[in-house]
Amino acid sequence: KGLKRIWRPDAVTVFAISLAFFAGTYAIVKPVIHRASVGMENRNKSVRALFTIPLICSAALLSFAHGANDVANAVGPLAAIVETSTSGAIDAKVGIPLWVMLIGAAGLSAGLFLFGPKLIRTVGEQITKMNPMRAYCVALSAGITVLIASALGLPVSSTHIAVGAVFGVGFFREWDTERRARKLRESLRDEKIHPDSNLPATELDQSENRPKKLVRRSQLMTIVAAWVITVPSAALLSAGIFLTVSYFAE
Incomplete structure (x- = not known):
């Protein structure tokens, strides 16, 4: 969205650039993987060891997808509140001031720093056993799903999607x-x-x-319960806070 203010390429140009990046990446990575595979046994363990570079690329894609969707989930309501309080009107599209984006970035970073490690351990270690190959599948599928949802304008949770991908790998x-x-x-x-x-x-x-059993059913029930509880809980809490503020404002 930011780039289109400067340059608006057509579909053919985007496809050509993507194809060029694909060819360049393939030419660079293929000899690296080939050198790493020399002398390896024809075993599943050897294949896992070759997934380091693909895992890094898929994790980068998931990180990009996370920024394309989850940041908007956090910043969007705040931007709408600021715009409404400033103009006194409710618009379908609002501008996002820089300070609102900085607050959103700081809040997401603080939450990741304070509570992220516990969540990462739960998703990465306590649902099913992971290795580079399985982690690659999780990151790639979650990144593609989030990007498709972002292109369609659907506010989704990257964390929920990644957890679903982990369960998918485990059940498979x-x-x-x-x-x-x-x-x-x-x-x-x-x-x-x-x-x-x-x-x-x-x-x-x-x-x-x-x-x-390769998936911990206890974690499955805990996460499903969290999905079911968090949305109505957030709605009730938001309604309660609004009712309180409105009461004292009068």
Whole structure:
């Protein structure tokens, strides 16, 4: 929105610039990944180690998306209040003074500094086990979802979307693990291999009938309850504060 005040490129120009950035990034990153992969074993662990650079890029995209949406969620109501109190009219579009943007930036930074670490630990460690590959999927999917919502003018929460992406990765791992375990059990029955054979211990564990839970259900219920409670709680609190202020203003 800020750039369009200076330059308004058409769709073809935007596509050409995006294609040029893609080609340049591909040319730079491909030899780096190739050098890092030399000598690695053909294992899942090796693939995870190669996701450092993609993870950084997806995290940067999510950070950009966060600024494109969540900042507006915080600054928008304050800007509307300032505009209404100044002009005495309710407009569909309002300008945002610089000091309002600075207050919003300071408030978001303070909240992240004071309460962010606890939330980051909860999302990153206490829902499901993460690694660079899974974190890349979470950051990329959350960033794309938030950017699409921003383009449509939908006020959404980047945190809620990222948490949903974490649950999506965790539940997919549960489904995939159970699917592979079911195939292993079928192969054991077909080949009539006794469970006490010389199969690796991990495969024997996966061949059990009990489905492996890879997502903490307690955290799921806590977060869903927070989603349900916070919106009506904020509405009731806002109404109560407005009623109090209006009463004393009269």
